[in-house]
Each structure stands twice: as C-alpha cells, then as structure tokens.
Amino acid sequence: MLRRLLLAALLLSAPAFAGAVRILVQTSPLAGFQYYSGKILWDEMREGDRLVLVREPDNRHDRFAVRVEWRGTKLGYLPRSDNREVAEEMDKGTPIGARIGRMAKDPNPWKRLRVDVYVGL
Numbered sequence: 001m002l003r004r005l006l007l008a009a010l011l012l013s014a015p016a017f018a019g020a021v022r023i024l025v026q027t028s029p030l031a032g033f034q035y036y037s038g039k040i041l042w043d044e045m046r047e048g049d050r051l052v053l054v055r056e057p058d059n060r061h062d063r064f065a066v067r068v069e070w071r072g073t074k075l076g077y078l079p080r081s082d083n084r085e086v087a088e089e090m091d092k093g094t095p096i097g098a099r100i101g102r103m104a105k106d107p108n109p110w111k112r113l114r115v116d117v118y119v120g121l
Helices: 002-012 080-092
Strands: 022-029 050-056 065-070 073-077 096-103 113-120
Touching: 022 080, 050 080, 065 080, 080 096
Parallel strands: none
Antiparallel strands: 022 113, 050 065, 050 096, 065 073, 096 113
C-alpha cells in the first residue's frame, strides 16, 4: 500500500523533464537465480548494472510475473511476494526500471543478487 501511494504521489508531481530522475521504490532478491543464467554471467555483472523488467501476464504460474533480464539474458524473476504492485504499474505504462543493487557470493541463492526497482520521473 505504501509503495502504491508513493508511486501515485511521484507520478502526480512529475516534472516536465520526465525520465531524468529515478526514485528507488523497492528492493528485492532475485528469485530463480539458481535456475537461470546468473551463475554463468556472474563475473561479467556489476553492481549498478541496468536490468530490464519484462511483464509476463500470461505466465501460467503467476499472472503478476515480472522477468528480470541483464543484457537480454533472463536472470530470474521478481519474487511473487514483491511483484504485484510493480506489475500493475508496468501494465499502466508507468516507467519502471531496475539495477543490480547488490551482489554477494552467498550459498543461499536468494541472497546472491538484489534488484533495485525505480520509477522514472
């Protein structure tokens, strides 16, 4: 609810130079790291690298699925617990972006890569 209110307030106050400002609205672990290309690309990726978020409204497992890509390669997904508001805003056309917020060589795949999600103003 708080994220939704923040997004609405930011969008209503957007300046004429839309896209020039990014506001961090969410940080999430990367779901599925162990199943996709993250471990193969690990040495090439850097904190701060741009990520692309792709809506998958027809995903049979989760209608709010948001795929996370790095340079055109699927790394995983925003976790189901964190994806609904992002998906709804993406469906409305809200400019949403993402970056690698943190990388850690942790044995727990849920702690290896943090995705920072931004709204563009």
